Amino acid sequence: MNRSRLTETFDAVEEQTDRLLVLSRFVHPDRGEVHCPAAPLIAAWLTRQGLPAATAGFGRVTRPTSASPATATARQHAGSVTATTYIDLDGRVVGIAVAAPAHHTDLATRTVATWSRTLRTRRVLVPLGDLPCGPPPATEPALPGPRPGPLHPLSEHLDCPRRARTRAVLGSYLDRGDTVLLLGSEAEQEHHWRERAGLGSADVISVPDPVSAGKVTVPAPERLSFVIGSCARLDDVPALLRILRRRFPMLRGQHPDLWCYAASDLLRMARTVADRSDLTLLLGPTAHFGAPSDRRAVRRIDTLGDLSPSDVADAATIAVIGAGTSAESSDTAVITALSGLGPLSVVHHRALSAVVTDIDKAAPPTAAADRIAGQGR
Structure with a gap:
């Protein structure tokens, strides 16, 4: 160049x-x-x-x-x-x-x-993954000029299969007369989830954090179940369950095969690209992506005018978080603009947690495994 x-x-x-x-x-x-x-x-x-x-x-x-x-x-x-x-x-x-x-x-x-x-050669790191299916943002990001669609198109994912399965499990628990604890959902997300599912508030109690888990009261502890809130961050769930199971030994709940890993995977990728970058740009609503390490420079970008020459001049690697979650949606106004400030390499990072449900159909054990199994009988 x-x-x-x-x-x-x-x-x-x-x-x-x-x-x-x-x-x-x-x-x-x-x-x-x-x-x-x-x-x-x-x-x-x-x-x-x-x-x-x-x-x-x-x-x-x-x-x-x-x-x-x-x-x-x-x-x-x-x-x-x-x-x-x-x-x-x-x-x-x-x-x-x-x-x-x-x-x-x-x-x-x-x-x-x-x-x-x-002007310099740069990399842009973009976290990719399944988009968390929480409520759509109240307002769309205000980046000017033509762009290929919303930067954070949550509304397209409101009826994902994982949400439907969770809703069905929750309904089955209510049908058998249980009180259901909804774990990990933020208040706005949980309200939207209830509204979509047609649920009232009497038999479904939100437990978004450890403080709530330590204080929640239920009418019949022996008839208590839990489900994981839609697109909750699963990294937070084990701590909630430890507290709840100490308090309510009869607690039953949703099988882990039905847990949704989308938010946790995307959060992990967001933190990864932020920690590998000189500058992190947060575009539009980014609550689902979490906060990057405060050791790095971070700029929240609501309009292109928020980005100054001094922000990007010394940044050889820039993380763009909230720009979209697929290779097709990542070509946003910000990334396109950065491509005019020197040769640009856009790198997509993805984390994927895959649930394996066919473990009983695994290949026959090896001879060594047979010997070990025989020693245990």
């Missing part, structure tokens, strides 16, 4: 408005079509500073030449384009470019210089 990098100022062939235009593409006189994926990020950063800016595609630019007074007047009206361009690994020409009228040329030059200092 550095060997092909050029910073230049051009005359703008097209006439401009009276504000800065951060170019999403333009035609370089020598390098041809230039793609500028970071344009929405830079425009949002300028707007955040009170400098009206917009993104726009642009036509051809030309090199400045000496000209007659009439041509100079026309050039002043059209303004100029300041750009840094480089050739990416795939052969495409990528750049940062700002078009400005004559009285904003210095501002355009400073903007390009500031963001050009952030």
